Amino acid sequence: MSKNFSITAVLVALLLLVTALFGAFALTHARVDASVRAFYGYERGLETQIVMVTRNRAVFQAMVNDAREYAKKSPAMASLLQQYAPSLEQLELQNKPSTPAAPSAPGR
Amino acid sequence: MTPIDPSTPSAPGSNSLSEADFIELVKSVRSLRVLFNLALAILLLFLVTLNAFMLWQIRSTRIQASRLTPTVREMERVVGEYETNSVPIMQQFTVELRRFAERNPDFAPILNRYAGAVPSGRPTNAPPQAPVANPAPNK
Numbered sequence: 001m002s003k004n005f006s007i008t009a010v011l012v013a014l015l016l017l018v019t020a021l022f023g024a025f026a027l028t029h030a031r032v033d034a035s036v037r038a039f040y041g042y043e044r045g046l047e048t049q050i051v052m053v054t055r056n057r058a059v060f061q062a063m064v065n066d067a068r069e070y071a072k073k074s075p076a077m078a079s080l081l082q083q084y085a086p087s088l089e090q091l092e093l094q095n096k097p098s099t100p101a102a103p104s105a106p107g108r
Numbered sequence: 109m110t111p112i113d114p115s116t117p118s119a120p121g122s123n124s125l126s127e128a129d130f131i132e133l134v135k136s137v138r139s140l141r142v143l144f145n146l147a148l149a150i151l152l153l154f155l156v157t158l159n160a161f162m163l164w165q166i167r168s169t170r171i172q173a174s175r176l177t178p179t180v181r182e183m184e185r186v187v188g189e190y191e192t193n194s195v196p197i198m199q200q201f202t203v204e205l206r207r208f209a210e211r212n213p214d215f216a217p218i219l220n221r222y223a224g225a226v227p228s229g230r231p232t233n234a235p236p237q238a239p240v241a242n243p244a245p246n247k
Contacts, residue, residue, distance in 0.1 A: 007145055008145055008148065011149060012148065015148060018155040018159060019155060021159050022155055022158060022159050025159055025162040028166055029162055029165060029166050032169055032170060036169050036170075039173055039176070040173075040176075042180070043179070043180050043183075046180060046183040046184065047183065049187045050183055053186065053190045056190075059222060060222075062222070063202075063205070063222040066218050066221075066222075067205060070218060074212065074215070076208065076211075077212075077215070080205075080208060084197075084200075084201050087197045087201070088197075090193070090197070091194055091197055094189065094190075094194060
């Protein structure tokens with residue numbers, strides 16, 4: 001009789017413990033899920049920014065190319081380009097490395 | 109639980125339990141206790157499995173986020189570099205080109221093709237805010 005009771009008591013105690021653990025894990029899961037969602041949102045925002053950066057750089061480069069073309073018949077433009085040559089070269093160098101292809105958030 | 113002693117004489121006329129009934133009752137109680145313990149054990153097993161699944165889920169979510177972290181850092185670097193290095197040069201050069209176009213009207217049509225192309229600050233209207241807690245580095 002007492003053996004049966006002790007088994008039941010042990011089982012109930014274990015059940016309470018595991019239920020408490022389950023509650024803790026559920027809270028942790030909710031917290032981690034919320035922060036991961038925020039992280040994915042931030043990542044998506046950055047992806048959008050990268051697209052805009054790439055577009056802006058491409059448009060600016062096209063503008064510089066047109067200015068270079070114009071400089072062939074305008075010495076004033078040529079001197080202006082000469083003045084900005086180091087900065088423009090630096091920009092061109094920054095345009096060359098490909099922007100990272102960000103993997104999209106899996107199922108989020 | 110008050111054990112019933114079958115040997116105890118019962119009041120005349122009352123429905124006393126026969127010994128066979130009592131044995132049957134004890135058997136039933138034992139069997140119910142075993143069933144109850146079994147149900148508890150099954151419930152325990154179920155909860156342990158659920159806990160294991162939840163733990164696995166938490167870990168896999170964190171691993172996914174940590175895999176994405178280097179890419180996010182790289183994107184942050186690219187955007188930061190663009191904002192601090194590229195945008196000022198682009199703006200300055202565009203201002204110079206506008207001044208040049210005022211002095212040389214034949215350049216104005218060329219410059220007008222790129223009206224609004226040069227950024228004035230952050231590349232998007234909605235700047236993303238870094239998440240408060242990055243889950244990736246944990247565990």
